[in-house]
Each structure stands twice: as C-alpha cells, then as structure tokens.
Amino acid sequence: MEKIELHTKSRPSTVFCGGGALDLAAEYLAGKDAILVTDSNVCRLYAPLLKEKFPAAHIFAFPAGERHKTRSTLFSVLDAMFERGLHRTSFVAAVGGGVVGDLAGLAAALYMRGTRLVQIPTTLLAQVDSSVGGKTAIDYRGVKNAVGAFYQPERVFCDPLFLQTLPAREIRCGLGEIVKTGVLSALIGEKIRRNADKLHDLGFLQTLAADCIRFKAGVVEQDETEKSGLRKCLNLGHTTGHALELLCGRRSHGEYVLIGMWLETFIAEGEGVCSHEYAEEVRALVRLAEKRIPAFPNAQKGLEFALLDKKNAGQGSVSVILSKAPGEYAEVILPADRYAKYLALLQGGAQ
Ligand SMILES: NC(=O)c1ccc[n+]([C@@H]2O[C@H](COP(=O)([O-])OP(=O)(O)OC[C@H]3O[C@@H](n4cnc5c(N)ncnc54)[C@H](O)[C@@H]3O)[C@@H](O)[C@H]2O)c1
Ligand SMILES: [Zn+2]
Known part of the structure; x- marks a missing residue:
C-alpha cells in the first residue's frame, strides 16, 4: 500500500x-x-x-x-x-x-x-x-x-x-491522464515507453497510478489554487480536449485529452515552442494509448468552445498549455483564427 x-x-x-x-x-x-x-x-x-x-x-x-x-x-x-x-x-x-x-x-x-x-x-x-x-x-x-x-x-x-x-474504453480514458503526466514527467514518460506492452495490465497500471499521484501531489502542493501558474501544466491537452468534448460528447474525457494532446503537439511545433523531433516523440507516446486519431469533420467548430475555456484571460484568444521539452511547458495565447487553423488538422484524423 x-x-x-x-x-x-x-x-x-x-x-x-x-x-x-x-x-x-x-x-x-x-x-x-x-x-x-x-x-x-x-x-x-x-x-x-x-x-x-x-x-x-x-x-x-x-x-x-x-x-x-x-x-x-x-x-x-x-x-x-x-x-x-x-x-x-x-x-x-x-x-x-x-x-x-x-x-x-x-x-x-x-x-x-x-x-x-x-x-x-x-x-x-x-x-x-x-x-x-x-x-x-x-x-x-x-x-x-x-x-x-x-x-x-x-x-x-x-x-x-x-x-x-472497468470496460477497456475506460482504461484508455485513464491512460489519457497517465500519458499527460508522462509528458510532464520525464521519469513517468520513460516508464510508459519501456512498458508499452503492459498498458492494460492492471498491476502495472497500479504502479503508474501511484507515480502519477505523487507527481500531481508535488504540483498541487506548490500551487493549490492555480495562482502561480504551475498547476496549469496539468491542463496539457485540455483546451482542445474540452472543446472536442463539448463539441461531440461521444467519447470520454481522457480520450479527448489524448486527442487534444496530439493536436497541441502541432501547435507547439508550429509556434516554435518545441522541435519537430520532440513533437513526434510526444505524438508517439500519445498513440501508445490512442492508436488511431479519429476524424472530426467539423473540428473547427470546436473554436467556439475553446473560446469559453476558463484559462482564457481575454476575449477572442485561446490559451493552450504546450510541452516544450520533457518536464517543461509553456502557456501560449493564440488568436482565435490561428487556433482554428490548427483545429482543422483534426478533420481527417490520423491512422
Ligand atoms: N477534479 C479534477 O482534477 C479532474 C481531473 C480530471 C478529470 N476530471 C473530471 O472527471 C470526469 C471524467 O471522469 P471518469 O472518466 O472517471 O468518468 P465517469 O465518472 O463518467 O466514469 C466513467 C464511466 O465508468 C463508470 N464506472 C465508474 N466506476 C466503474 C467501475 N469500477 N466499473 C465499471 N464502470 C465504472 C461510470 O458509471 C461511467 O459510466 C470529467 O467530468 C472530468 O472533467 C476532474
Ligand atoms: Zn483531465
């Protein structure tokens, strides 16, 4: 225990x-x-x-x-x-x-x-x-x-x-937040990669659960109410994830977080926040849990929901938390039209 x-x-x-x-x-x-x-x-x-x-x-x-x-x-x-x-x-x-x-x-x-x-x-x-x-x-x-x-x-x-x-789908949903933590913590990310074949083994998931809780506890202790900004890192993948969740609502939260993280790697790369190689690494990690990124033909409509996100400080722009490097993140504020262009990448999904 x-x-x-x-x-x-x-x-x-x-x-x-x-x-x-x-x-x-x-x-x-x-x-x-x-x-x-x-x-x-x-x-x-x-x-x-x-x-x-x-x-x-x-x-x-x-x-x-x-x-x-x-x-x-x-x-x-x-x-x-x-x-x-x-x-x-x-x-x-x-x-x-x-x-x-x-x-x-x-x-x-x-x-x-x-x-x-x-x-x-x-x-x-x-x-x-x-x-x-x-x-x-x-x-x-x-x-x-x-x-x-x-x-x-x-x-x-x-x-x-x-x-x-738990149905397999709900396990995948939990993997969404686990993979998110794996992007934020180099140690956990490495553990996930090394054990990619065990991501459905409940015993292994239990050890990962304790790792993720310890990581989250460390963040929350430093910024309990998201004042200093540190806790915002836990919102990786969530701007887009929440927007898609509100737009479609067919899948569950964790799956949308995975899809959101995948899309946001393109934003990080496109906005010069991270290198192409690193973005590919994160995409590969995401796809250990979500093998196929589904197509969202009306993805750009997600913009109206992204604009409602609680992280947004002002009108007409979208705040996105992006991974810069293992364990490093940045908050980037994008004008609505620029964010919508990235959302369009989801129209065709990815096999
Ligand atoms: N407070 C936070 O920090 C935080 C962080 C992440 C997500 N969330 C919220 O969590 C919610 C998503 O949580 P979730 O994915 O657990 O969804 P959920 O609570 O809807 O549970 C998913 C499904 O699993 C069923 N279920 C629950 N336990 C089960 C079990 N042991 N066996 C079989 N079925 C079971 C539920 O009835 C439900 O149908 C979202 O609303 C999200 O916003 C909050
Ligand atoms: Zn979440």
Missing part, C-alpha cells in the same frame, strides 16, 4: 493507493455519520460490497455520465444530505469516477459551508488524477467545470479492486 501525503495549505490530504484501500476507508468511516454518493453504474456493480463495508452509511446514486454533472444533480445530492439530516461534521464519500468525485466534492464544499470529504475513486482516471488535488465542479451553461470550488478531501482511498469491472 502506498501512502502519499499532500501538504496543501487549505487542508492536508492523504492518499492510500493499493489493495486493501477500501477496507481502510471502511475503518475510517466506521461509526461516523456518512453519505456515500455514487452513480447508477457503480451502484449496480458495487451496492452489495458498499453495504457490507459501510453498513451504517446512506447511499445516494445519481444517473451515470458526464451529462448528469449538472446543477440539478448537484442539488439532488444536497437534497439527499438535508433529508438525511447531515451536519457539518458528517462525511461525504464520493464513490465513483471523476463525475461523481467532482460533483460530490462540490456538494461537500457547499453543504453547511463545508462537510468532511473522502474520495473513493473507482475509475482509472479518477484514481490517477481527478480524486487528488481538490478540484470540484459541475458543468454549467455549456462550459466544462464552470461552477466549482477547490476543496481538498481529507483522505483518498484508491483500491484497484474497482478496476476489474
């Missing part, structure tokens, strides 16, 4: 990663007033196990999927908390993927100005990324994560047992 401490200013957070983490969560919440917030899929698969491990907790499940990461789902969670008479010292345990973690985390931040929060991530993406670092949100008015708060969970319990029921 790996134990990773996050010494964040708002509240320290401890991540447990490995077999037995769910039992630790059960011990932590034993005898406490708690609501387990989850989604319909996780509830269908794991309700008996959750009832066995958390016999006294209330379970509230909302319909699965990004399209339910909304104001009305948020308020349905808050309603459930009120109806069950939870108070400030009660716990919210988010048991699910990134959608559950983000939404239940925001409910915990808002209820009575903040209840206690633990994250029990059940997707690879949530275990390697979203459950750690304290970003919580819902989507609002067509903007991803537009309404949210920084709210650290006091504990995160990443148990690999949940990964056994």
Whole structure:
C-alpha cells in the first residue's frame, strides 16, 4: 500500500493507493455519520460490497455520465444530505469516477459551508488524477467545470479492486491522464515507453497510478489554487480536449485529452515552442494509448468552445498549455483564427 501525503495549505490530504484501500476507508468511516454518493453504474456493480463495508452509511446514486454533472444533480445530492439530516461534521464519500468525485466534492464544499470529504475513486482516471488535488465542479451553461470550488478531501482511498469491472474504453480514458503526466514527467514518460506492452495490465497500471499521484501531489502542493501558474501544466491537452468534448460528447474525457494532446503537439511545433523531433516523440507516446486519431469533420467548430475555456484571460484568444521539452511547458495565447487553423488538422484524423 502506498501512502502519499499532500501538504496543501487549505487542508492536508492523504492518499492510500493499493489493495486493501477500501477496507481502510471502511475503518475510517466506521461509526461516523456518512453519505456515500455514487452513480447508477457503480451502484449496480458495487451496492452489495458498499453495504457490507459501510453498513451504517446512506447511499445516494445519481444517473451515470458526464451529462448528469449538472446543477440539478448537484442539488439532488444536497437534497439527499438535508433529508438525511447531515451536519457539518458528517462525511461525504464520493464513490465513483471523476463525475461523481467532482460533483460530490462540490456538494461537500457547499453543504453547511463545508462537510468532511473522502474520495473513493473507482475509475482509472479518477484514481490517477481527478480524486487528488481538490478540484470540484459541475458543468454549467455549456462550459466544462464552470461552477466549482477547490476543496481538498481529507483522505483518498484508491483500491484497484474497482478496476476489474472497468470496460477497456475506460482504461484508455485513464491512460489519457497517465500519458499527460508522462509528458510532464520525464521519469513517468520513460516508464510508459519501456512498458508499452503492459498498458492494460492492471498491476502495472497500479504502479503508474501511484507515480502519477505523487507527481500531481508535488504540483498541487506548490500551487493549490492555480495562482502561480504551475498547476496549469496539468491542463496539457485540455483546451482542445474540452472543446472536442463539448463539441461531440461521444467519447470520454481522457480520450479527448489524448486527442487534444496530439493536436497541441502541432501547435507547439508550429509556434516554435518545441522541435519537430520532440513533437513526434510526444505524438508517439500519445498513440501508445490512442492508436488511431479519429476524424472530426467539423473540428473547427470546436473554436467556439475553446473560446469559453476558463484559462482564457481575454476575449477572442485561446490559451493552450504546450510541452516544450520533457518536464517543461509553456502557456501560449493564440488568436482565435490561428487556433482554428490548427483545429482543422483534426478533420481527417490520423491512422
Ligand atoms: N477534479 C479534477 O482534477 C479532474 C481531473 C480530471 C478529470 N476530471 C473530471 O472527471 C470526469 C471524467 O471522469 P471518469 O472518466 O472517471 O468518468 P465517469 O465518472 O463518467 O466514469 C466513467 C464511466 O465508468 C463508470 N464506472 C465508474 N466506476 C466503474 C467501475 N469500477 N466499473 C465499471 N464502470 C465504472 C461510470 O458509471 C461511467 O459510466 C470529467 O467530468 C472530468 O472533467 C476532474
Ligand atoms: Zn483531465
């Protein structure tokens, strides 16, 4: 079992990663007033196990999927908390993927100005990324994560047992954030390249998960609320990823991040941020996880969504986080028309 401490200013957070983490969560919440917030899929698969491990907790499940990461789902969670008479010292345990973690985390931040929060991530993406670092949100008015708060969970319990029921597509989705971390950290990138044949081996993914969490913890500790700019590096691939996600919505977040990273290597190369050789290296890394880059015939329409991105400081331009070299990144602000030209590269995809 790996134990990773996050010494964040708002509240320290401890991540447990490995077999037995769910039992630790059960011990932590034993005898406490708690609501387990989850989604319909996780509830269908794991309700008996959750009832066995958390016999006294209330379970509230909302319909699965990004399209339910909304104001009305948020308020349905808050309603459930009120109806069950939870108070400030009660716990919210988010048991699910990134959608559950983000939404239940925001409910915990808002209820009575903040209840206690633990994250029990059940997707690879949530275990390697979203459950750690304290970003919580819902989507609002067509903007991803537009309404949210920084709210650290006091504990995160990443148990690999949940990964056994994940469809292959969701594993690929988690690989999106893993590959992103591999671009930001030369060490992790090298580990991915050396073990390219093991990217579907749950044991190997578990070791990568701990590496990614340690890397993210280091970034978040230095820039918890994205003030100094360092935390922005975690948005690599996300400007384009989010724009495509809002444009098409058929795939999942991590896959769009992979496609976004692929496209943004062309921006980095075209804008003189990195060399052609390095851009090719990053593209090769991305394609270990996303073999085929799909075609987006209406890719340029993604511009209107990219313009809504939270990173944009001004009107009419798009902020993109680009990798310069292993472990180095730059934020580049592109005029809308220039960014749209790059987006057009996605029209034909890549085999
Ligand atoms: N807060 C952050 O720092 C952060 C970082 C990255 C992504 N995110 C957010 O995370 C979300 C994406 O997370 P996700 O990819 O986990 O999506 P998700 O929560 O929608 O989960 C994906 C699918 O897997 C199902 N599922 C969950 N656990 C399962 C299991 N153990 N077995 C079988 N099926 C299971 C879910 O019901 C869902 O259908 C996005 O909304 C994104 O914005 C947040
Ligand atoms: Zn992401």
